[in-house]
Amino acid sequence: MTDITQALAGIVGEAYVSNHPEEAYFYARDPGLMPPHAPDYVVVPKVVEEIQEIVSLANREKIPVVPMGAGLALTGLVIPLKGGIVIDMKRMTRILKVNETGRHAIVEGGTSQGLLKSYLEKHHPRLRHSIPDSPATATIAANVMIHGQGRLTQQYGFNSDMITGLEVVLASGQVSRIGSCALSPDWFSKGAPLPDLTGLFLGWFGATGIITKIGVKLYPKKKLRDVEIFLTDRADLVPDMIYELTHTEMVEDINVFAQPKPMIFKDNHHITLFFTGDTDEELEFKRKTIWHSLDRFIRNKDGGFMGVPPVMKPTLLDMPQRSVSRFADVTKGGGFEYSGPIIMVDKYPACAQKILELAEKYDLGYSGMARIIGRSHAMMYGFAFTFNRADPDMMERTRKALHEVSVFALEAGGIFWKATVDEQRMAMEKMDPVTLGLMKMIKEQMDPNGIMNPGNWEVTEV
């Protein structure tokens, strides 16, 4: 055992530290297309004090530390680009508190989306959180750290807008509480009316601190839930359709997907509308209101509601949708990656056109999916390509297609979501220099030794 391994074993216990080639191999990779880079150590801590000690050790020895949830961002955010210690957070899964009337929960930094969903269903059936369609093992903390989106994003914004407080281990090893919990036992506000410091950690991918606890807003869970699909072959009209649908204020979530398979889906845009109600009357009222909001498009024969077959409903209503992961094996190859810029909804037609062009140019299977953020305030457009992990040529073509997406997205006025290292660099090069300077100042102050997920947001090197 090396000195560092021994020191880490002294913190988390020998069983939960590894410098074995097997863990180095696995934790060097994520399921996406970024090249691997091995960690020197992997640790699986149980409590925040252990993380404090690990980070203090790393800061003292100037060793990189990379926090990892489920590692599902696909863009290499938990690949330890400069080696060091990967901190697998998934032993810290306690749900510490659910405040039913205050509608929030406090969970540990490794708590998965699936675990919170299951817990609420059993113990607080009138509450829910904004669950994303990433696999259920994805952690709540990592999701907000990348400004993820979920089932309630159309109503309440990014999942990172739905937090009520953070506990963060800083690069110094100190613990900081952000939000009302900084001075109150209650975690009801992430900032307001104080200065909102959550921005020091959200979107930074662990480059400024490690989230060890998180307060997350919960929302009313209605007894009934259903889905409708509006079908159109007019990509140019999709933004108007979204505008009308969001005007109803009755839709839980709006996703638009377009994909070539199965064949009956080809050339159409499927506006998938989820809605809820406590009674049949409420559900039907919403259904009719949603239907009528698109009357003019139906009258003009620009689209119509398709009957959602009963066999398809469970797949669509599943939370998270397991079918999203199945896309990885369309080519029997176990891989997919998407670039998901956050972009204005009026860019939908251009995005839909671009994905077709790229799929044809690089001969790739694809799925385009837009999730509406807020009341048409923006969307995440996912340019998703499936690839065969055993086919290096297909992987390279997918990389090239995704690079073209990045260039396109930036030119179209979009912002990269969970940006790869290359995209981070592109973003920083285009960014307003004063803003970049502010980021630099923050990073230098918060991580003077450059140990926090180095390689990501290397603002000091731009």
Add this chain to the structure above:
Amino acid sequence: MKYADMVHRCFRCGYCKFTSDYTDFNCPAYRKFRFETYSPGGRMWLIRGWLNGDIKNSERFQEILFSCATCANCVEHCVFTFSDDLVNIFIAAREELVADGLIPPPVRDYLKNIHVNGNPYKAPAAERGKWAEGTSMEAYAGQEYLFYVGCVGSYDERAVKIARAVGTLLVKAGLSIGILGEKETCDGNEVRALGEAGLFEQLAAQNIQAFRDLGVKKVITLDPHAFNAFKNDYPGLGGEFEVYHYTQVLAPLIQGGKVPLKECSLKVTYHDPCYLGRHNTEYQAPRSILKAIPGLELAEMERNGENAFCCGGGGGNFFTDILGGGEESPARLRVREALDTGAEIIAVACPQCAKMLEDAVKSEEMDDRLKVMDIAEIVNGCVI
């Protein structure tokens, strides 16, 4: 390696680690070790890395492969079309290691003992039927059913009591049944799971021949592991028999009034054995027996049926102990879950589960609150 063309298809999404409702991580090895490498997805990626020469066979790699309890939770919950083959893939990788002779010593010892002695206990074959002494169980001589007891039921002190309880009950119910005694040999389920395909085929051939020679048509097994081998693997080797786990025979006997039961005021939770449940989808027979006992309250654990959490004994771990002990061992986690139901008894239908959970109850110092009993033992205590 068999399935080499499949290992790259794992996306490592992690659904395989969970229960269907995401209550908890449900892969016993992952739950114990907590590195992703010990999860089904981790194994898939490591096997690929090993096949590609990126990592080498090592003690750690062996521990990762052989700590899999073959409980099939991953098979149940993986979202991909190749899910049915997950456990087979892990076994195929073990086969490669066994072929190279680079395996953990306890695995080597287990396989050697089976090869030399026909059982893992290094016990003489002559003692195989000893468990039945003092019972009315007879040697098989053309009875309707053969009662196959297996290595654990024949030799393990705790399991012998279960074998006696089951045997006694079946005889009392009037079943025409007999045992092989010293002519019985290992069923090979764990031999196959540990990757010694050749030895498994040899054992299967031996059993099939013995059954045929005696004219056996119907087999009742004590152990779900043997049940699995006879039902799913023997037919492909020419061994076509009607195979039942004892609960599948006992349940209709009780329903038919052949085993009259008295009031038994007990609160019981039932632990599904993986090789009866997920591997063979038999969830109801054991429960129907328990529910037939007047006054017995069945309290389900949070993880049950297809979501049951393995005791950690499957895939040969009962013998090799690679999954091992400690506070986070699957068996200890399971008995804590059982205690949460308020039950006073964990009912089992597998001698391996019985032993694993009983040891865990002792380690957790729950002896005064929780008892592990086979279903047959509970029924015996309630027979009029």
